[in-house]
Amino acid sequence: MNKIFIISDKNKKSQKIKNFLVSNIKKNPFKKLNLFIVVGGDGFMLQTLKRKINSNNIFYGINSGNYGFLMNKFSIKETVKNLPKAKMISISPLEMMVINKENKVKKSLAINEVSILRQSRQAASLQIKNGSKTIIKKLVSDGVLVSTPAGSTAYNLSVHGPILSLHSKKMSIAPISAFRPRRWRGKIISDKSNVVIKNLDIKKRPISAVADNFEVRNAKIIKIKSNKKIKFNLLYDRNRSLQKKIKLEQIRKEIN
Secondary structure, eight states: OOOEEEEEOSSHHHHHHHHHHHHHOOSOOSTTSEEEEEEEOHHHHHHHHHHTOOTTEEEEEEEOSSSOTTSBOOOTTTHHHHGGGOEEEEEOOEEEEEEETTOOEEEEEESSEEEEEEOSSSOEEEEEEETTEEEEEEEEESEEEEEOTTTTTTHHHHTTOOOOOTTSOEEEEEEESOOBSTTOOOEEEETTOEEEEEESOTTTSOEEEEETTEEEOSEEEEEEEEOTTOOEEEEEOGGGOHHHHHHHHHHHHHHO
C-alpha cells in the first residue's frame, strides 16, 4: 500500500502546517510510490532525504523556513490542490569519502555541496585533481566547494561559483577567498569526474570536509564523485519548478 508520510520540523509554524495537512489530505495521488511531505526549511529537507533513501519514495517540500529553495510555497487554498499536479524531478547526490590524519575513513552524501574549509586561523593549502589529472597544483585559500547543479545556487553562489543547469551533467569547483593564485575562479567539470582534494600541510593548516551538514575534521584526503545509483525524487508545483528557480537565479546574477 502506498502511504503518505508527513514529516515536519519542530517549530510552531511547521507544526501548524502539518496539522492542517493531516486534516485535509486523505489519499496518496501517486501510484506505486510513497509520498513524503516534508515541512521545514532546506536544511531539514536535506536531512530527511538522506534518512529516506529509496527509489520508491517521492518528496514534496513545503517551506516554513527562510529561503526554502528546495521547497514549495504553502497555501491554505492551493497546496492540497497542487499536489496531484506536481511534477517530479530526480537528482543524484555527491558521495564524499574522507581520510583523516589518523587514517580513519568516513563517508557521507551531499545533495548540495561538499565544502572544504580551513580549520584554524591559517589559510588552507590544497591540491585538487580530477583522477590522475591535476586541476590545480597548490591552492591557498579559505577552502573550496564542489557543488551539484541543485546546490549551485546555495553556498556555491555565495562564493561566486557558477550556476549550473539542472540537466547540465556538470559539477562546479569554486574557491573560497583564494589567496594564491588570486585570479583562479574555479572550474566546471563533468559529473563523471573523480575529484581528489589533498591537504598539503596537515600539521600547520588543518581542514574540515563538510557534506551538506555532516562534518569531518582534520581531513587529509577527500574524494568526491557523483553517485548516479542514488536518485532523490522531488515534487514541485508547476509554476515553481526547481529548473525555473535556477534559471531565475541565473538571470539575477547576470543583472547584478
